[in-house]
Amino acid sequence: ETGVTQTPRHLVMGMTNKKSLKCEQHLGHNAMYWYKQSAKKPLELMFVYSLEERVENNSVPSRFSPECPNSSHLFLHLHTLQPEDSALYLCASSPGLYYNEQFFGPGTRLTVL
Amino acid sequence: DQQVKQNSPSLSVQEGRISILNCDYTNSMFDYFLWYKKYPAEGPTFLISISSIKDKNEDGRFTVFLNKSAKHLSLHIVPSQPGDSAVYFCAGYTGAGSYQLTFGKGTKLSVIP
Numbered sequence: 001e002t003g004v005t006q007t008p009r010h011l012v013m014g015m016t017n018k019k020s021l022k023c024e025q026h027l028g029h030n031a032m033y034w035y036k037q038s039a040k041k042p043l044e045l046m047f048v049y050s051l052e053e054r055v056e057n058n059s060v061p062s063r064f065s066p067e068c069p070n071s072s073h074l075f076l077h078l079h080t081l082q083p084e085d086s087a088l089y090l091c092a093s094s095p096g097l098y099y100n101e102q103f104f105g106p107g108t109r110l111t112v113l
Numbered sequence: 114d115q116q117v118k119q120n121s122p123s124l125s126v127q128e129g130r131i132s133i134l135n136c137d138y139t140n141s142m143f144d145y146f147l148w149y150k151k152y153p154a155e156g157p158t159f160l161i162s163i164s165s166i167k168d169k170n171e172d173g174r175f176t177v178f179l180n181k182s183a184k185h186l187s188l189h190i191v192p193s194q195p196g197d198s199a200v201y202f203c204a205g206y207t208g209a210g211s212y213q214l215t216f217g218k219g220t221k222l223s224v225i226p
Contacts, residue, residue, distance in 0.1 A: 004156070031212070042115065043157075043202070043216040056213065090156055097212045099145050104156030 002026055004105035006091050012111045013081065021076040021108045023091030031097045032074040034066060035090040037107070043090065049074060050097045081112045116140050117205055119217035126224050132190040134220050136203030139184065143205040147214070148177060148188050151200045160201075161188070193224045 004025045013019050025032065034046040048056035049068040063085075065077040074091055090107045094100035118137045126132045136146075144165035149157035163170040163177045163186065170177050176189045190197055203217040 006156075040218070042117070042218045043204075045213055048212060050212075092156075098210060099206055101147060101159045101162065102214060104149075104158070106154065106156045 004091060004093055004103050006089075006105035006108050008108060009106065010109045010111075012113065013078070014113050015081060015083070017081075018077070018079040020078065021089055021091075021110075023074040023076075023105055025072055025074075025091075025093035025103070025105075027093055027095075027103060029093035029095050029103070030071055031094045031100070032068060032071070033092040033094075033102065034074065034076055035092065035104075037088040037090060039087075047076075048097070055097065078110075081110075083112050086110055086112045114139070115217075116143070117203055117215050117217040119201075119203055119220045121220050122218070123221040123223070126193045126222065128195055128224055128226050129192045132188075132193045132197065132222055132224065134188040134190075134201050134203075134222065136186045136188075136217055137184055138186075138205055140207060141181075141184065142207040143184075143215075144208055145206040146177070146179065146186055147204045148175075149202040149204060149216075150197075151202065151219070157202055190222075193222075195224050195226050198222055198224045 007022045031050045035043045046060045047066040052068045067075040088107045091105040092102040094102045147162040148160040151157040179186045200219040200221045202219045204214045
């Protein structure tokens with residue numbers, strides 16, 4: 001595998017389900033990000049991790065819970081989501097935290113019923 | 114309030130002609146800009162960047178121009194090819210120590226053979 005991978009690519013879940021999104025980067029980067037892309041809206045930064053420490057939580061509801069066990073892996077745990085949380089969730093990584101080009105995964109298309 | 118604006122949701126261009134994608138920003142603290150290209154079912158991929166100390170940066174068929182006084186940048190693709198058909202995102206970092214990349218909504222470019 002190369003670059004940034006995300007699984008699953010598509011996910012349909014009910015409002016009472018618990019699921020997790022997984023991201024893995026094979027680039028040796030130190031920073032990882034979760035973004036949300038809703039229809040007709042710009043990409044919105046959700047969480048930032050640098051060297052496994054969370055440095056940003058952009059007022060994201062607690063039903064989204066990130067986890068970064070090491071610098072190569074990033075998870076987004078989902079529970080009791082709302083239909084308006086349906087979106088494309090993108091993971092990205094960068095060599096460092098500041099002024100870096102970010103490399104994106106293909107995204108997980110999430111639908112909440 | 115959107116800080117990075119791409120006011121044209123779509124653009125159609127004949128193959129071989131020039132494509133010009135525009136981006137405006139409202140915050141004068143933005144000082145490093147990136148353009149990303151996104152194909153369907155893929156994550157955004159980095160295309161070209163420009164620092165505020167420059168007014169032009171070229172990479173092959175792609176040139177980005179920055180007009181700081183107008184808070185405007187543009188991406189020129191010459192000559193346009195059908196494979197350039199994608200959504201193009203403009204994004205910016207605001208000042209030293211910034212790790213938050215702010216994106217525009219994107220412009221969908223269609224290059225007609």
